[in-house]
Amino acid sequence: MKKPSLQILQDFEIKKKNWEEKANKAKREHPLKILKTLPKMVFITKSTHRFLRLKALIYLLKYDSMNLVKKYVLKNPLKYGFRLLKSYISIFSYTQKDDFFFYNLKTKKELVQKIKDPHSHFILGFSYCHKPFECPSGRFTDQCVNDPQNPVCKQCFIGKCVYLSENIAHQPLFIKTVHHIGEKMFEACKQYPKKKIVFLITACELTLKMFADWGNMLGIQGIGVRLQGRVCNTMKAFELSENGIKPGLTVVTKSTQEEILTILRDCQFPLDFKKTSPKFRFKKLISKLR
Numbered sequence: 001m002k003k004p005s006l007q008i009l010q011d012f013e014i015k016k017k018n019w020e021e022k023a024n025k026a027k028r029e030h031p032l033k034i035l036k037t038l039p040k041m042v043f044i045t046k047s048t049h050r051f052l053r054l055k056a057l058i059y060l061l062k063y064d065s066m067n068l069v070k071k072y073v074l075k076n077p078l079k080y081g082f083r084l085l086k087s088y089i090s091i092f093s094y095t096q097k098d099d100f101f102f103y104n105l106k107t108k109k110e111l112v113q114k115i116k117d118p119h120s121h122f123i124l125g126f127s128y129c130h131k132p133f134e135c136p137s138g139r140f141t142d143q144c145v146n147d148p149q150n151p152v153c154k155q156c157f158i159g160k161c162v163y164l165s166e167n168i169a170h171q172p173l174f175i176k177t178v179h180h181i182g183e184k185m186f187e188a189c190k191q192y193p194k195k196k197i198v199f200l201i202t203a204c205e206l207t208l209k210m211f212a213d214w215g216n217m218l219g220i221q222g223i224g225v226r227l228q229g230r231v232c233n234t235m236k237a238f239e240l241s242e243n244g245i246k247p248g249l250t251v252v253t254k255s256t257q258e259e260i261l262t263i264l265r266d267c268q269f270p271l272d273f274k275k276t277s278p279k280f281r282f283k284k285l286i287s288k289l290r
């Protein structure tokens with residue numbers, strides 16, 4: 001894998017440091033409502049975990065108000081049916097290391113390679129439940145104004161990621177519900193049939209596990225980052241959250257934040273990435289030799 005040039009890495013570190021200085025200043029002048037301590041909660045309760053894959057299937061079908069099954073799955077039943085069955089008969093539909101859930105990928109490095117590949121379409125998504133309470137775009141929305149002058153945005157980890165991924169070709173996604181993730185993934189698969197859909201999203205463990213088999217059905221690859229804090233660890237809490245009722249705040253822990261930022265740092269390249277693609281460099285070489 002080609003390493004990002006030193007200059008790009010230095011620029012990234014400078015941007016990150018500047019952002020952090022502004023965030024610290026905003027924190028002193030305009031403190032946000034945050035979790036004082038990280039609650040010790042199980043990620044999914046024992047009873048919720050029982051038959052979770054079956055519960056996920058029932059939930060996804062029952063609340064399919066976007067008609068994803070009719071619009072996409074039933075239009076290609078053999079392809080999707082085969083992949084879904086294959087996922088169901090495998091013991092694990094993902095692998096996990098700490099807060100990172102890998103779907104058809106083994107390492108973070110592999111994701112970076114995929115993101116940098118011009119034949120991939122990269123979706124970078126964030127669950128609404130870790131938006132600050134004071135978010136100017138509202139929490140239960142698919143919007144993020146990321147206003148550099150706003151003291152809330154200045155302290156928001158989502159804002160930091162959005163700012164630091166300016167040079168990465170990607171589709172941002174501010175996630176409201178598990179169906180919302182599915183909708184955007186189906187749309188991307190339809191819109192870019194020749195590209196590999198890759199993703200990096202944050203979500204609670206329950207969502208990451210419920211989405212796994214459907215992700216395999218779509219044939220997409222990526223990493224789901226598990227949230228901590230006031231997560232939804234029962235189906236009841238999950239259903240309420242899916243309807244915008246989420247009084248608690250979730251967080252990406254500091255060490256996991258750094259790991260996400262390292263992924264974003266390592267896949268930095270100019271937006272007009274076609275000019276840096278192997279195909280372009282090969283054409284350029286040929287024209288020089290002529």
Ligand code: SF4
Nearest residue numbers: 135144145153156159
């Ligand atoms: S950066 Fe986006 S998500 Fe964060 S507070 Fe601002 S608008 Fe909300």
